[in-house]
Amino acid sequence: VARIIDGRAEAERVRAEVGRTVAQRKAAGLRPPGLVTILVGDDPASQVYVGRKQRESRALGFVSEQLTLPTSTTQAQLEGRIRECGARADLDGILVQLPLPPGLDADAAVLAIDPAKDVDGLHPCNQGALFLGLPGLRPCTPLGCMRLLDTTGVEVRGARAVVIGRSALVGKPVAMLLLARDATVVMCHSRTTDLAAQVAAADIVVAAAGRPGLVRGAWVKPGAVVIDVGMNRVEGKLVGDVEFAEAAERAAHITPVPGGVGPMTVAMLLRNTLEACEARERGEGKG
Numbered sequence: 001v002a003r004i005i006d007g008r009a010e011a012e013r014v015r016a017e018v019g020r021t022v023a024q025r026k027a028a029g030l031r032p033p034g035l036v037t038i039l040v041g042d043d044p045a046s047q048v049y050v051g052r053k054q055r056e057s058r059a060l061g062f063v064s065e066q067l068t069l070p071t072s073t074t075q076a077q078l079e080g081r082i083r084e085c086g087a088r089a090d091l092d093g094i095l096v097q098l099p100l101p102p103g104l105d106a107d108a109a110v111l112a113i114d115p116a117k118d119v120d121g122l123h124p125c126n127q128g129a130l131f132l133g134l135p136g137l138r139p140c141t142p143l144g145c146m147r148l149l150d151t152t153g154v155e156v157r158g159a160r161a162v163v164i165g166r167s168a169l170v171g172k173p174v175a176m177l178l179l180a181r182d183a184t185v186v187m188c189h190s191r192t193t194d195l196a197a198q199v200a201a202a203d204i205v206v207a208a209a210g211r212p213g214l215v216r217g218a219w220v221k222p223g224a225v226v227i228d229v230g231m232n233r234v235e236g237k238l239v240g241d242v243e244f245a246e247a248a249e250r251a252a253h254i255t256p257v258p259g260g261v262g263p264m265t266v267a268m269l270l271r272n273t274l275e276a277c278e279a280r281e282r283g284e285g286k287g
């Protein structure tokens with residue numbers, strides 16, 4: 001039976017590491033990292049997400065600001081506010097909470113973020129840097145997946161990794177991070193013809209499709225690592241993309257939902273903000 005990968009405990013370790021560095025910075029007379037979260041409209045789920053980011057960043061001693069804009073905000077106004085944050089010396093991280101209300105263009109909004117402050121790693125400069133293997137800010141959930149994978153001690157180099165989902169937020173960057181670590185990566189999506197065969201051949205499975213129970217337990221190769229990114233509400237319960245109980249009987253390591261990848265995302269956002277702060281001090285990412 002698989003070892004359950006404890007995302008809550010690992011997220012706590014990441015927060016402790018970040019918190020220690022922030023405390024050391026303050027003791028050395030350096031300023032704390034600064035994060036601004038930008039929320040447009042009043043979507044309840046988005047309010048919960050930005051609330052969590054605010055709480056956790058404050059708890060670690062960050063300068064943390066919440067910018068709440070009305071649903072009536074125009075694209076030009078939103079981009080103007082994002083650029084203002086980009087110009088401020090005390091802010092290292094700018095997070096625009098997605099999705100935006102209908103009528104606003106998320107891609108254009110992301111383009112308005114200074115890439116050096118793009119702590120979600122979604123700006124084309126950062127996505128391109130990931131693609132090219134250059135330094136840059138990486139998307140938070142994929143970073144969380146890699147960190148959880150590393151807790152297993154399983155060798156990534158040479159492993160066959162199957163990523164299900166190809167979004168710019170999760171699937172593509174996870175695949176690039178795995179490739180950068182010398183895994184042999186297969187990217188699956190809704191047009192993949194034999195997902196079962198792909199999963200059955202995988203040493204590492206990362207499921208990020210947003211389809212409950214898509215990955216059948218019986219498909220999982222004995223001894224594989226299963227990282228389940230999916231967050232689906234089924235009859236009021238949060239479930240992943242993997243049939244957990246059945247997969248846990250075959251995998252060597254598996255993340256639960258909830259309590260797996262979910263808690264890692266905000267922890268990695270905090271780490272990205274600290275890294276953006278340090279990189280800006282070194283004078284990187286200008287121009």
Ligand code: NAP
Pocket residue numbers: 141164165166167168169170171188189190191192195208209210211214229230231232261262263265
């Ligand atoms: P997304 O943009 O909707 O992308 C879903 C991807 O899954 C697409 O590439 C799609 O393929 C693929 N897919 C859909 N049905 C499939 C099927 N039957 N077989 C194979 N592939 C299929 O979603 P996302 O933003 O990447 O998020 C994916 C999941 O992760 C969601 O459940 C989301 O809630 C969760 N998530 C969790 C966290 C966290 O913090 N834990 C963070 C972000 C997202 P096509 O490209 O062909 O359409």
